Amino acid sequence: MAVPGMSAAQRLRQLLTEPGKAIACPGVYDGLTARLALNEGFDCLYMTGAGTAASRLGMPDVGLATMDDMVANAGMIQSLDRTTPLIADADTGYGGPLAVARTVRRYMAAGVAGLHLEDQVVTKRCGHLANKELVDEEVFLSRIRAAHMAREELKVQSNGWADIVIIARTDCLQSLGYEAAISRLRKATLAGADVAFLEGMTTMEQCARVCQDLAPTPVLLNMVAGGITPDISLDEAARLGYKIVIFPATSLGPVFEHVARAMRDLKELRATNIGEARQLGSVKDHFNILGLEECIRFDAAAGGTAFVKGA
Secondary structure: OOOOOOOHHHHHHHHHOOOOOOEEEEEEOOHHHHHHHHHOOOOOEEEOHHHHHHHHHOOOOOOOOOHHHHHHHHHHHHHOOOOOOEEEEOOOOOOOHHHHHHHHHHHHHOOOOEEEEEOEOOOOOOOOOOOOOEOOHHHHHHHHHHHHHHHHHHHHHOOOOOOOEEEEEEOOHHHHOHHHHHHHHHHHHHHOOOEEEEOOOOOHHHHHHHHHHHOOOOEEEEOOOOOOOOOOOHHHHHHHOOOEEEEOHHHHHHHHHHHHHHHHHHHHHOOOOHHHHHHOOOHHHHHHHOOHHHHHHHHHHOOOOOOOOOO
8 A cells, every 4th residue: 555655666666565466557658548547546557668659759669759758758647646656668768878867867857656778779669579689788787777876866865755666678588589688687687677577578488487587576577469478467477476567558559449440430421420429428528537627626725716617
């Protein structure tokens, strides 16, 4: 249970200590998807880099989103609920050790609970695409060290309140093999990572081994719909020892399908399907999902008069 005054990062660390539990983190990428997830009561959210690139840039996840894009999006999402942890994609850290440290400081200033850093080159691509290009192991470890150093510096300054969870992600499985990937993650843990993330597993054998091979370090599992990793339920993931399971496509996948269908229907029918839209709720119903009632209460408590006649 969250303790009053606990930061989102502290809450995430608390969740990681709960025995036998895998934290389910639905993928969100904007205010609406974050609100929908929060309204369902999830313990933790995940800001997907692919979703951020798609929603902010209208582009694929191929290293085009900048640190500013990612930090701004993560900060907005975390601001909707300061107590529910948000784990955010931080790609490669956007440069050398100094850039990585700056990235971590900015995520921490935004209140983000956790972030993951990977070992691809700066012009990276989605982890479930082929032919990823990696940096040398020492470059990867320097990223993790820089993140740890920046975190510890701000942790001291904040008397422990700012304690972002650092997640080390390796994409080297495809090119270097399983043992090399495990070795990288072990070294990343020694360099300061709190959680390990082996991206792009393709067999159940790999999925079943990784938690044992990296124990006692907590391990994150990435469940991408349509990706290359075998489907594993949340209960099965917990049984295998995973502590975090992210579902990056939870929001993005349905949007691709349903919005495209709505656009086709509108184009073909030359109508707005008002009757069907009404079945999905009124405008006020939609705004209530986004916090309209909370806004009305706040305005009234502050002495405002904007909603005295209702909304």
